[in-house]
Amino acid sequence: MLRCVVIGSGIVGAALADRLAGEKAEVVLLEQGRPGQATSRWSLAWLNAAAKTPHAYHRLNADGMRAWARLATGLNGATWYRPVGNLRVADAGRREQLEATVARARAWGYAAHLVDREEAARIEPTVRLPDTASRNLCLAWFPQEGYLLTEPLVEQLVARARQRGASVRTGEAGRVTGIERVAGRVTAVRTADGERIPADTVVCCAGRWTSEVAAMAGIRVPMVDPTPPGSTAPGFVARVGPVEPSPTRVLHTPGVNLRPHGPRTVHLEAGDMTADLHTPETHLRDLAHTLLDRARQLLPGLSQARVQEYRVCVRPMPADGMPVVGTVEAVPGLYIVVTHSGVTLAARLAELVTRELLEDIRLPQLEPYRIERFTATSPQ
Numbered sequence: 183m184l185r186c187v188v189i190g191s192g193i194v195g196a197a198l199a200d201r202l203a204g205e206k207a208e209v210v211l212l213e214q215g216r217p218g219q220a221t222s223r224w225s226l227a228w229l230n231a232a233a234k235t236p237h238a239y240h241r242l243n244a245d246g247m248r249a250w251a252r253l254a255t256g257l258n259g260a261t262w263y264r265p266v267g268n269l270r271v272a273d274a275g276r277r278e279q280l281e282a283t284v285a286r287a288r289a290w291g292y293a294a295h296l297v298d299r300e301e302a303a304r305i306e307p308t309v310r311l312p313d314t315a316s317r318n319l320c321l322a323w324f325p326q327e328g329y330l331l332t333e334p335l336v337e338q339l340v341a342r343a344r345q346r347g348a349s350v351r352t353g354e355a356g357r358v359t360g361i362e363r364v365a366g367r368v369t370a371v372r373t374a375d376g377e378r379i380p381a382d383t384v385v386c387c388a389g390r391w392t393s394e395v396a397a398m399a400g401i402r403v404p405m406v407d408p409t410p411p412g413s414t415a416p417g418f419v420a421r422v423g424p425v426e427p428s429p430t431r432v433l434h435t436p437g438v439n440l441r442p443h444g445p446r447t448v449h450l451e452a453g454d455m456t457a458d459l460h461t462p463e464t465h466l467r468d469l470a471h472t473l474l475d476r477a478r479q480l481l482p483g484l485s486q487a488r489v490q491e492y493r494v495c496v497r498p499m500p501a502d503g504m505p506v507v508g509t510v511e512a513v514p515g516l517y518i519v520v521t522h523s524g525v526t527l528a529a530r531l532a533e534l535v536t537r538e539l540l541e542d543i544r545l546p547q548l549e550p551y552r553i554e555r556f557t558a559t560s561p562q
């Protein structure tokens with residue numbers, strides 16, 4: 183039986199541990215904090231593929247959406263799976279881009295429709311749409327998209343992985359501090375409580391911390407550094423409520439992107455609202471209130487709402503924007519999975535990675551994402 187150590191229990195590591203354990207691998211899942219409480223907790227968690235290119239990457243994301251539908255049937259999907267569709271509003275400056283996205287998506291067999299204001303109001307009756315004619319706005323509807331509630335999902339993935347025989351260690355017992363190699367090959371990991379955990383394969387699912395963990399095995403994973411001021415890796419999000427009535431869909435508009443988060447809360451973010459790891463607390467609070475003001479323009483149901491939580495969180499972003507998935511040729515026994523579309527992709531990657539590991543094969547769908555594409559990648 184293959185002994186797999188999975189490092190990191192965000193959505194990517196939890197989905198993989200569940201799948202591997204279901205296929206009878208011997209799994210140890212190691213998490214330095216609590217499962218699902220890092221980037222995955224704060225994500226917009228929008229399931230999407232429409233705007234993703236090239237075609238192979240679009241297909242991987244569309245497969246990702248279907249993989250969640252499959253998983254939902256056996257894992258209490260009512261508590262976390264929301265295939266509610268996505269309504270997008272583009273202003274005059276982005277009209278052509280949205281029209282092109284819809285045309286390309288349709289050509290690729292993906293459900294996408296340009297809609298008028300009346301149709302959009304039928305799709306999401308809680309929204310007060312701006313005057314589309316006078317502002318030359320463009321509206322599009324992607325009915326197969328949606329979102330996930332990642333906290334109950336990760337909790338249930340980890341619980342099922344345990345039922346399937348996985349061992350789950352958290353806190354200091356789960357914090358990986360070293361990766362052991364013998365003659366170049368990974369043989370074990372060490373944790374902060376002094377344990378040595380032997381492994382045939384160590385799978386790094388450490389999200390934004392991937393570079394640090396891979397460096398323990400002497401490997402450089404090129405990722406966007408979140409620390410310099412103005413880095414594109416950090417994102418700002420806020421949660422507000424109560425909302426009555428609550429919207430149902432994912433909404434992308436020029437001023438704010440949002441989705442429901444539980445029965446009376448709405449998750450907000452905006453592409454033009456940048457914050458980084460140095461943004462002062464007072465400015466973050468102002469940003470959260472600006473987001474709420476923008477959302478109120480759109481959703482009258484937020485008239486009594488207050489800011490409940492806000493946060494700068496960090497996207498795990500490989501340097502060229504594409505996932506890194508696969509065995510590291512220079513370090514046998516080390517496998518890396520990191521992507522900045524981790525919510526959309528995690529269930530499909532869990533399926534594909536499990537096959538690669540258990541059948542000792544290389545799947546063509548994953549070939550574009552090998553770490554060896556970075557010419558600068560070499561053992562340290």
Ligand SMILES: Cc1cc2nc3c(=O)[nH]c(=O)nc-3n(C[C@H](O)[C@H](O)[C@H](O)COP(=O)(O)OP(=O)(O)OC[C@H]3O[C@@H](n4cnc5c(N)ncnc54)[C@H](O)[C@@H]3O)c2cc1C
Nearest residue numbers: 190192193194214220221222225228358389417524525526
């Ligand atoms: C603002 C924002 C919006 C986003 N919107 C979307 C979206 O709409 N759709 C989408 O698909 N994606 C979106 N993403 C990206 C998506 O959220 C991430 O790709 C995904 O959550 C990454 O999951 P993960 O499991 O790789 O990482 P994480 O959830 O960060 O989990 C990694 C885990 O590894 C653990 N770890 C790290 N180092 C160690 C160690 N040494 N030992 C043990 N454990 C360790 C951490 O504690 C953590 O729990 C968004 C991200 C952000 C920030």
